[in-house]
Amino acid sequence: KAGVTQTPRYLIKTRGQQVTLSCSPISGHRSVSWYQQTPGQGLQFLFEYFSETQRNKGNFPGRFSGRQFSNSRSEMNVSTLELGDSALYLCASALGTEAFFGQGTRLTVV
Amino acid sequence: KQEVTQIPAALSVPEGENLVLNCSFTDSAIYNLQWFRQDPGKGLTSLLLIQSSQREQTSGRLNASLDKSSGRSTLYIAASQPGDSATYLCAVPRSNDYKLSFGAGTTVTVRA
Numbered sequence: 001k002a003g004v005t006q007t008p009r010y011l012i013k014t015r016g017q018q019v020t021l022s023c024s025p026i027s028g029h030r031s032v033s034w035y036q037q038t039p040g041q042g043l044q045f046l047f048e049y050f051s052e053t054q055r056n057k058g059n060f061p062g063r064f065s066g067r068q069f070s071n072s073r074s075e076m077n078v079s080t081l082e083l084g085d086s087a088l089y090l091c092a093s094a095l096g097t098e099a100f101f102g103q104g105t106r107l108t109v110v
Numbered sequence: 111k112q113e114v115t116q117i118p119a120a121l122s123v124p125e126g127e128n129l130v131l132n133c134s135f136t137d138s139a140i141y142n143l144q145w146f147r148q149d150p151g152k153g154l155t156s157l158l159l160i161q162s163s164q165r166e167q168t169s170g171r172l173n174a175s176l177d178k179s180s181g182r183s184t185l186y187i188a189a190s191q192p193g194d195s196a197t198y199l200c201a202v203p204r205s206n207d208y209k210l211s212f213g214a215g216t217t218v219t220v221r222a
Contacts, residue, residue: 033208035210043212092210
């Protein structure tokens with residue numbers, strides 16, 4: 001059974017640019033959540049999608065957005081990148097309330 | 111707001127010693143509690159999920175206990191090995207949805 005797949009694994013972007021990260025959940029999982037992990041703040045919840053609808057949103061600026069497609073795949077977009085957006089972005093899919101995480105996308109903003 | 115605390119922040123033990131990792135949470139009305147392992151720069155690997163109705167859960171050398179009334183969970187790792195070196199995180203969901211609140215983690219080093 002394939003796990004959660006995140007692409008790309010690594011990204012380097014320049015301040016002011018925008019970026020799109022992708023997450024393919026485990027087959028059959030309809031919930032996809034996104035988290036940001038930084039050394040200073042730890043793991044912070046960004047948002048959660050279920051059946052193409054955003055159900056929960058964390059305390060992040062509007063530059064962070066996401067969407068979910070009918071096949072449950074999800075994308076996260078960050079516009080007007082700032083240096084502080086450098087982080088490991090983790091995606092999780094869930095069945096029931098057990099979460100399974102992908103390997104993450106390491107975003108570096110220079 | 112659920113707050114999750116993990117103590118200690120770091121732990122170094124010789125190979126073969128048992129590990130005890132603590133997790134506390136402020137809101138005892140949890141749906142379940144999940145323990146994860148994270149290797150440097152990698153994603154989270156689910157270790158154990160304890161439902162709110164359970165007192166403990168076991169998988170191989172791992173055993174996790176849950177005491178909702180006191181807001182605590184403990185992860186025991188028996189006979190530690192160097193391969194157990196990683197950061198261990200506990201997480202609780204808000205009510206029955208998928209927003210997880212994480213502790214800061216305990217970084218474990220097992221010395222050969």
